[in-house]
Amino acid sequence: LAKTTQPISMDSYEGQEVNITCSHNNIATNDYITWYQQFPSQGPRFIIQGYKTKVTNEVASLFIPADRKSSTLSLPRVSLSDTAVYYCLVGDGSTGGFKTIFGAGTRLFVKA
Amino acid sequence: GAGVSQSPSNKVTEKGKDVELRCDPISGHTALYWYRQSLGQGLEFLIYFQGNSAPDKSGLPSDRFSAERTGGSVSTLTIQRTQQEDSAVYLCASSFVLSGTGGLTEAFFGQGTRLTVV
Secondary structure (H helix, E strand, O other): OOOOEOOOEEEEEOOOOEEEEEEOOOOOOOOEEEEEEEOOOOOOEEEEEEOOEEEEOOOOEEEEOOOOOEEEEEEOOOOHHHOEEEEEEEEOHHHOHHHOOOEOOEEEEEEO | OOOOEEEOOEEEEOOOOOEEEEEEOOOOOOEEEEEEEOOOOOEEEEEEEEOOOOOEOOOOOOOOEEEEEHHHOOEEEEEOOOOHHHOEEEEEEEEOOOOOOOOOOOOEEOOOEEEEEO
16 A cells, blocks of 8 residues: 655645645555545545546645656635644555555644 | 444543444445544554455454454444553544445545543
8 A cells, every 4th residue: 555645734824725745656556546634523534536637626626746656635715624634545446445544644724 | 324423422441341332334335444543643544344355454453452344234343451552532434345446435434432441
């Protein structure tokens, strides 16, 4: 399973765009990149998933360069409620990708 | 129910006692995962059930930990002779599993059971 590396924490202010980058140098051909968000005292929840190039939904965008060795989660105009831990996962369904250790994730603090 | 349900939400137990944690996955989800999360840490994979296949127990930290999934639905995580280091939030998740290489399906997590061993 591909190992991922993310910053431990990030600070931002309300209204700013936040970009969190995840490194996954040994990503396999069949692996997808998935991001989860976890609020205190809650289980993680799915944000976005992609394989290559760019994916956008109502919550975030995911940018994946051609070599797929990294990915960037972009949160537009963050608010205080976006303060959470963000996890980057790499894997595919055929190998039970969720066995991947989530790791410590990136703690995002959004300030007023 | 609409989501993954875990019970109890909180459990305080004395060191040495056995505890059982329950997970009700979303109906129809064939994959079920248990994780452990210590304060301020990431999620530690414990065990994975997929359909009728033998469970992947590779994450269980010791033989005091066991889990079963009855009828492909409800799962119970049992911790025997609890120790203080077992104190953590235990999270359950369920998902569909795509065949082939269709990427990761969305996993839905429960609220967790906060276990405190005193």
